[in-house]
Amino acid sequence: xxxxxxxxxxxxxxxxxxxxxxxxxxxxxxxxxxxxxxxxxxxxxxxxxxxxxxxxxxxxxxxxxxxxxxxxxxxxxxxxxxxxxxxxxxxxxxxxxxxxxxxxxxxxxxxxxxxxxxxxxxxxxxxxxxxxxxxxxxxxxxxxxxxxxxxxxxxxxxxxxxxxxxxxxxxxxxxxxxxxxxxxxxxxxxxxxxxxxxxxxxxxxxxxxxxxxxxxxxxxxxxxxxxxxxxxxxxxxxxxxxxxxxxxxxxxxxxxxxxxxxxxxxxxxxxxxxxxxxxxxxxxxxxxxxxxxxxxx
Amino acid sequence: xxxxxxxxxxxxxxxxxxxxxxxxxxxxxxxxxxxxxxxxxxxxxxxxxxxxxxxxxxxxxxxxxxxxxxxxxxxxxxxxxxxxxxxxxxxxxxxxxxxxxxxxxxxxxxxxxxxxxxxxxxxxxxxxxxxxxxxxxxxxxxxxxxxxxxxxxxxxxxxxxxxxxxxxxxxxxxxxxxxxxxxxxxxxxxxxxxxxxxxxxxxxxxxxxxxxxxxxxxxxxxxxxxxxxxxxxxxxxxxxxxxxxxxxxxxxxxxxxxxxxxxx
Numbered sequence: 171x172x173x174x175x176x177x178x179x180x181x182x183x184x185x186x187x188x189x190x191x192x193x194x195x196x197x198x199x200x201x202x203x204x205x206x207x208x209x210x211x212x213x214x215x216x217x218x219x220x221x222x223x224x225x226x227x228x229x230x231x232x233x234x235x236x237x238x239x240x241x242x243x244x245x246x247x248x249x250x251x252x253x254x255x256x257x258x259x260x261x262x263x264x265x266x267x268x269x270x271x272x273x274x275x276x277x278x279x280x281x282x283x284x285x286x287x288x289x290x291x292x293x294x295x296x297x298x299x300x301x302x303x304x305x306x307x308x309x310x311x312x313x314x315x316x317x318x319x320x321x322x323x324x325x326x327x328x329x330x331x332x333x334x335x336x337x338x339x340x341x342x343x344x345x346x347x348x349x350x351x352x353x354x355x356x357x358x359x360x361x362x363x364x365x366x367x368x369x370x371x372x373x374x375x376x377x378x379x380x381x382x383x384x385x386x387x388x389x390x391x392x393x394x395x396x397x398x399x400x401x402x403x404x405x406x407x408x409x410x411x412x413x414x415x416x417x418x419x420x421x422x423x424x425x426x427x428x429x430x431x432x433x434x435x436x437x438x439x440x441x442x443x444x445x446x447x448x449x450x451x452x453x454x455x456x457x458x459x460x461x462x463x464x465x466x467x
Numbered sequence: 468x469x470x471x472x473x474x475x476x477x478x479x480x481x482x483x484x485x486x487x488x489x490x491x492x493x494x495x496x497x498x499x500x501x502x503x504x505x506x507x508x509x510x511x512x513x514x515x516x517x518x519x520x521x522x523x524x525x526x527x528x529x530x531x532x533x534x535x536x537x538x539x540x541x542x543x544x545x546x547x548x549x550x551x552x553x554x555x556x557x558x559x560x561x562x563x564x565x566x567x568x569x570x571x572x573x574x575x576x577x578x579x580x581x582x583x584x585x586x587x588x589x590x591x592x593x594x595x596x597x598x599x600x601x602x603x604x605x606x607x608x609x610x611x612x613x614x615x616x617x618x619x620x621x622x623x624x625x626x627x628x629x630x631x632x633x634x635x636x637x638x639x640x641x642x643x644x645x646x647x648x649x650x651x652x653x654x655x656x657x658x659x660x661x662x663x664x665x666x667x668x669x670x671x672x673x674x675x676x677x678x679x680x681x682x683x684x685x686x687x688x689x690x691x692x693x694x695x696x697x698x699x700x701x702x703x704x705x706x707x708x709x710x711x712x713x714x715x716x717x718x719x720x721x722x723x724x725x726x727x728x729x730x731x
Contacts, residue, residue, distance in 0.1 A: 193558075195558035196564075196570060199551035202611070203611065204573075206589065206608070207573075210585075211584075213588065214584075214591050217595075268483070268487050271479075271480050271484070271487075275480045279484075285722055290488060293711065293714075294491050294495050296711040297494075297498055297710065297711045298672055298687060298691060298707050299672055300691040301498050301691055301699075301707040303494075304691070304695050305494035305498050308497070313511065349491075402578075403582060406584060407583075426583055427678075436591060440587070443584045446581060446584060447580055447581065451579065
C-alpha cells in the first residue's frame with residue numbers, strides 16, 4: 171500500500187510538477203526573448219518620436235516626443251500602406267483557394283503517397299526563396315515562356331508585359347507563402363474523421379452542403395492559422411515587390427527599408443514599423459474573434 | 468466531350484493538386500535547369516549546356532564565402548534556438564506554473580510580427596547600444612525568431628505523447644531523471660530534430676532580418692539579392708539546387724528511418 175501510494179504521488183508529480191523547475195526551464199529563453207524582442211520593440215517606440223539634432227550629422231537624432239512623426243509618416247506613405255494590405259489580402263485569398271483543395275486531396279485522396287506529397291509541399295523551401303522569386307521574374311519576363319504563349323492566345327496584347335506589374339508581385343507572394351497556407355490546412359483537415367462526411371451524405375446532404383456544414387467548420391482552425399501565417403509575412407514583405415514589381419507597386423516594407431538604409435531616417439522608419447505592427451495586430455485580433463478559434467499556438 | 472467534362476468533375480480535386488504542384492515546382496525546375504547554363508556572368512538567357520558550374524561551384528567571386536557565413540549562422544542559430552526553445556516547450560508541456568498565458572503570448576508575438584519590424588527593431592537596439600551590425604548580431608536575431616517555431620513544434624510533440632508511458636516508467640521505479648532520459652526524451656527527440664531542421668532552414672533562407680543586422684557581411688540570400696541587379700552567376704543556382712537535393716535526401720532518409728522504427 172505504501173509502495174502504491176508512493177508511486178501514485180510520483181505519477182501525480184509528473185503531470186503537474188510545481189516548484190522551481192519550470193522557471194529554471196523558462197528563464198534562459200524568456201530572458202533572451204525579453205532582451206532581443208521586447209527591448210528592441212520598446213527601443214523602436216522610443217526612436218519613433220525622435221527628431222533630427224539641429225546642425226547634427228545625418229543619422230543623429232534626439233528624443234523630443236515628437237508624436238506627429240506618426241502622422242507625417244502615415245500621410246506620406248498611405249498609398250503604400252493601402253497597397254500592402256491589398257496585396258496581402260489578395261495573395262492570402264489566392265493561396266487559400268489553391269491550398270484548400272490541395273490540402274483536402276492530400277488528406278483524403280492520396281492514400282500511400284501522403285507523406286511523399288507532404289514532403290513535396292515543403293521541398294521548394296529548400297531552394298533559396300530569393301532564387302525562386304528571381305526565377306519567377308525570368309519566367310514572367312519578355313524572354314520567358316509565359317508572355318509569348320499568352321500573346322499567341324491573345325489573352326494579353328502585344329504591348330502588355332507581366333514583369334514590373336502588380337500581377338507579378340501578387341503571383342510571387344502567393345507562391346512564396348503557399349506552403350504556410352497548405353500545412354496548417356492539411357493538419358486540421360487530416361484530423362477530420364471521414365465518417366462524419368459519410369454521415370452527412372447518409373443524411374441526404376449533397377457535396378456542397380456537406381462541405382459548407384461539416385468539412386469547412388471542422389477545418390476552421392487550419393483556415394485561421396493558414397491565413398494568418400500567410401497574411402502577416404505578406405503584409406510586411408518587400409522582397410517580392412522589390413524583385414517583381416516597379417516603383418509603382420512599392421509596398422510599406424519597401425518604404426521602411428529605404429528609410430533605414432538609403433535615407434537614414436530612423437524615426438520615420440520606426441514610426442512606420444510600429445504602425446504596421448499595430449495595424450496587423452488589430453486586424454489579427456478582430457479576425458480571430460470573428461473566426462472564433464482560440465487555439466493558435 | 469461529355470465524358471471528358473464528367474471526368475474533370477470527378478477528378479477536379481486531383482487536377483487542382485497537379486496544377487498546384489506544378490506551380491510550386493516551376494521555379495525550382497527553372498533554377499535547376501539554369502544551373503547548367505553556359506554563361507559566365509549574367510544567367511538571364513540560355514546559352515548552352517555545361518557541367519562546368521557544378522564542377523566549380525565556388526567559381527563566382529564571393530559566392531562560397533557567403534554560403535559559408537550562412538551555414539555558420541544557421542548552425543549557431545539552430546543550436547541555441549533549439550536548446551532554449553525545447554526548454555520552454557518542456558516547461559509549457561509538462562509543468563504547471565504561474566504566468567503561463569504571458570509566456571504563451573511572448574512566444575506567439577514574434578511570429579505575429581512582420582520580419583521587417585523584427586529586423587528594424589533589432590537594428591535600432593544595436594545602434595542605440597553602439598554595437599555594429601555583423602556576424603553575432605545576425606546570429607542573435609536568428610535565434611530570436613527561431614525560438615518561437617521551435618517551441619511550437621516541440622510542444623506539439625510533447626502534447627501528443629501518451630502520459631501513461633511515463634507513468635509506467637515511474638511505476639517500474641524509474642526516478643524522474645531516469646524517466647526523462649529513457650522514456651520522455653527519446654519519445655520527444657523526433658520533434659526536437661524536426662524543430663532543429665525547421666530552425667536551420669528558416670535561418671539559412673532568411674533575408675529580411677539578416678539584411679538589417681548583418682552590416683557588410685554577406686550571406687547566401689544576401690548575395691543573391693545584391694547580385695540580382697547585374698545578373699546572378701549560375702554558381703548560385705548550383706548551390707540552390709544542391710541544397711534542394713541534400714535537404715530532400717535528409718528528409719526522405721528521416722522518413723525511412725522513422726518508418727523502420729515504427730515497424731520495429
